[in-house]
Amino acid sequence: MKKILLIFLAISSLIYTSCDDDDNDILWVNYYMSVGTVTKKSDSLYITTDKGNVLKPKSTYVDTEFLEDDMRVLVDFRILSDADDNEFYDYYIEMFDINEILTKPVFKFDSETPKEVKDSIGDDMVHISDTWSHNDYVNVEFTYKGGSKTHYINLVYDGENATTTNGEIILELKHNDNNDQYKHRIWGLASFDVSSFKEEGKESVDFLIRTMGEDGEFNYNKIITYSFEKNAENDLETDLRIKDDEIKTKGFE
Known part of the structure; x- marks a missing residue:
């Protein structure tokens, strides 16, 4: 039996501030978690989620050296932009954390x-x-x-x-x-x-x-x-779950 890898999730949000002439506004930016499979080649790294969305990290806060091709992962991220129509990817992302499942x-x-x-x-x-x-x-x-x-x-x-x-x-x-x-x-x-x-x-x-x-x-x-046929769904709404909402429902101690 393999030893289980425990994934601990911290309750957190990213806070961005902006100033105008009247007051300071605080914008709480939700970020997401999704389950997927890594594709790692010498010149490419991306994650295909279980609903078929292909995520390409444009920036990351974590070391990705441990990632391997076909590794199952839980990734925390926010979407930076849609990919161009002529590209293989669906979204460019900023990756905050990634854990092997x-x-x-x-x-x-x-x-x-x-x-x-x-x-x-x-x-x-x-x-x-x-x-x-x-x-x-x-x-x-x-x-x-x-x-x-x-x-x-x-x-x-x-x-x-x-x-x-x-x-x-x-x-x-x-x-x-x-x-x-x-x-x-x-x-x-x-x-x-x-x-x-x-x-x-x-x-x-x-x-x-x-x-x-x-x-x-x-x-x-x-x-x-x-x-037995590979899933071909591409459902963004059910695939990308808001992380801090997910955490609240779990009642972690």
Whole structure:
């Protein structure tokens, strides 16, 4: 199991001031966060978001040396301008931060999986905030209680309890907190490779994404469709979310 990369988000805004003859005006400029995939070549770096928008950094406040081709990332930015019609990009951006997203395959159980392996995956509490499918990934946004230890997050397919009565493939989010003490509510995001679930002769499959609550019942149940053709959406309104509005809804401590 990979160690989870925790992404901590700070509540902040950029403040620009301007002066006129009457008074000083303060303009709060919203900036955005979006999930996407890096394309990095010797002479080019850009991010293609999960809704198909191509972002070209014109300026950045972070070192991009660690970025790799096909890396899944969460990027914080503001739009500087639209790209020209004859250009490959959609927007030129000013990039404030960029974090690698935990990316790993679905963990598969079968009848021969040892009990100690299943136990190592864990059954500790985790809350799913949102899930969506993009290309060959199921993305899961989640929160859990933690302090200082490394936690493990996995999306699990149990071959002995593989599908619902309607035929959806069951994938359950599992959490091992490594006996960590509760100090903070921590937010995270992970991309799980589901390409192994492609079926010949089909264009898509349906997943039931779920996780169990404190009462022993599945308190998150969402059906999402994994289409084998690459997504071709280009929806700016749902793709670019205002960052400080997002933070307020999460109730971070």
